Amino acid sequence: MKEGPDIARIAALIGDPARANMLAALMSGKALTATELAAEANITPQTASAHLRKLSESKLLRPRKQGRHKYYEITDEHVADVVSGLMGLAEKAGHSRTRTGPSDGALRHARSCYNHLAGDMGVWLFEGMCSKGYLSRNGDDLMLTPTGWAFVEALGIDLTSVEKKASPLCRECLDWSVRRSHLSGNLGRAILARFETLGWAKRDISSRAVLFTEQGQSAFDQLFE
Amino acid sequence: MKEGPDIARIAALIGDPARANMLAALMSGKALTATELAAEANITPQTASAHLRKLSESKLLRPRKQGRHKYYEITDEHVADVVSGLMGLAEKAGHSRTRTGPSDGALRHARSCYNHLAGDMGVWLFEGMCSKGYLSRNGDDLMLTPTGWAFVEALGIDLTSVEKKASPLCRECLDWSVRRSHLSGNLGRAILARFETLGWAKRDISSRAVLFTEQGQSAFDQLFE
DNA sequence: TCCACACTTCGCTCTGGGCCGAAGCATTTG
DNA sequence: CAAATGCTTCGGCCCAGAGCGAAGTGTGGA
Known part of the structure; x- marks a missing residue:
């Protein structure tokens, strides 16, 4: 031992x-x-x-x-994963830091998790991309399919610059509020950044909440309907 | 905040x-x-x-x-995942509990991680099954392909009894010594158990090491050559 | 029935480590 | 060059909580 x-x-x-x-x-x-x-x-x-x-x-x-x-x-993402995991365990054990404050709902709807989108919106994004065939699993990690590639470029993201970074393009992240995977990795970060520059969403300064504008929310919904 | x-x-x-x-x-x-x-x-x-x-x-x-x-x-596996993740971080930070004891090598070669096979052998198993087309990713989780199904049954595992348990059949687990995924979930556990009943391997009592017999090791190697 | 064993509760001690005040560097600004 | 600001080091205080001894509860076996 x-x-x-x-x-x-x-x-x-x-x-x-x-x-x-x-x-x-x-x-x-x-x-x-x-x-x-x-x-x-x-x-x-x-x-x-x-x-x-x-x-x-x-x-x-x-x-x-x-x-x-x-x-x-x-x-790096390994640290972020562990912290995420701990949040999941804490949530399940009923350990929360406050008696569910006002912005708690906003956090559950959409928040940033190590620079990518988490919460309900994050899960919808991930599952939408999967069901549309934009993402597929292959071997050890997530792959962006050709149609997925086109989808991302149509959003206005320059994939060539995103792709050459060291850390992987697509990853999954399991966060605390929704016990489901959502898109992490460089692509996840690029998409959240793109949503911000498009004016679809902006980050709350004092919390991790991500606030979608009305237009941003409906534009997002149209992507996967 | x-x-x-x-x-x-x-x-x-x-x-x-x-x-x-x-x-x-x-x-x-x-x-x-x-x-x-x-x-x-x-x-x-x-x-x-x-x-x-x-x-x-x-x-x-x-x-x-x-x-x-x-x-x-x-x-459950969520707890096991977090503990695994912490081991990974500790390993990277250079925090080890002893100055690399004698059984450390054995642990890196093969050990049990929440009842499934981890270490080098675990990774070989996982990657072998992927490259042979026994496992494929689809949507949110790993799938056992039809040929994979046959492979597992040929090992002598009764999949119908394994499959009806609540927790998922296939999962991945990232462990500390090899920074790679290996097979977890019910199938991972069933396979390790099968290796034990086949006499290919047995668990060390005082550590988490899994010791393969010579025949067990060569039988294992033949599965994926 | 009585003892042995596995586990728990209670009361106490003591130390590791978090915290701050005060003072010391480094970097930018006027 | 001062003055302001951000960060760090040092020294000392203090307390949460880990640890054990002793004694209590419950289960199993002879």
Whole structure:
């Protein structure tokens, strides 16, 4: 016994309320500065600094210095997946941070999860693309079919620039509110970004909610009807 | 802010060394008694009892009373997935519990992960079945193709009994040592069980290692050559 | 019936680690 | 060059919670 990796270390890292709040805030996919994260966790900058150092040392966060600011972001999709998974377990166990605040409904409808679309809208997007034959599974990962390729380009996304990034084009992500998969990976991120530039949706600043405009919502609905 | 599920609670739960050791031990998929788990974590039964109560209350473990024993097992695949994910992160961060003990190599070669085969052998099984066309992805989950169906039955597994269980037949699991998917779900469990009854492999008692016999190994290799 | 064993509850101790105040660097701005 | 701002280091306080001993409950076997 006592072989294998030490789960306790990283789990304890995530298990501190302050650090967990920081991670949850970063799950939007945006990079945040140390002081912003301190505010998010309701602690002083000194304390936040210590936390962020630990999170970086264990490769959960990746720091980027920019002038006198220091931006932090979630290291990669593996970290995001684990945090997502933990949210799922917490939800099922009935551990919620507040008694279901007002924006909770909005979060369940649409939110950003590591820069891609999650919540009901995310699931609809994913399942719509599957049922239309835009996505297919093949071997180890999701594939964008030729018709799917055309669909995405018709949205105005330049796939050649998206495709050459290192991380995979399509992935699935299982999020907490809907126990279903939705589209993640570079394509997932590109689509959410495209929705924003098209003016279909915009992100709420203080929460992870994604707010669709009326036109945006109906345009979205037409894609899969 | 402060919306959504409270990750910190469950992460802290997993983050205690004693509880983490218990969970790691249970990741083999076997159900263990309270005293066995206490020994696994190097603590007294009293302390273990308190830990196990918390883990059960948060739905991470599922207790089953049997006579004067109380068996605990991992609640479901969602929990197993998160623990697997944490192992992956810990491995990448360089957090290992010992300085790579002797059985570490065996664990990387083949081990049980929530009752299915993981490690190199697990990946070979999964990728072999994919490349032979036994498995295909379709919509939201893995499908066993007709030829795959025949392959599994030829192994001597009664698929009709496996299929009627509630949890899905095929799933993927990403484990820590090989950053690749391997076959999970009911079929994954049935196959490992079949390997054991065929005498191809047996589980090490004190670790999660799965030891293949020489004949078992070569029989396995012939399946996919 | 009595003992052995598995598990639980209670009360207590003690330490690891989160938190802040104060002070120290670094970078931008005026 | 100051002054302001963002981040970090140091030192000390404090408490949640993990741990155990002792004693209680329930089940199984002789």
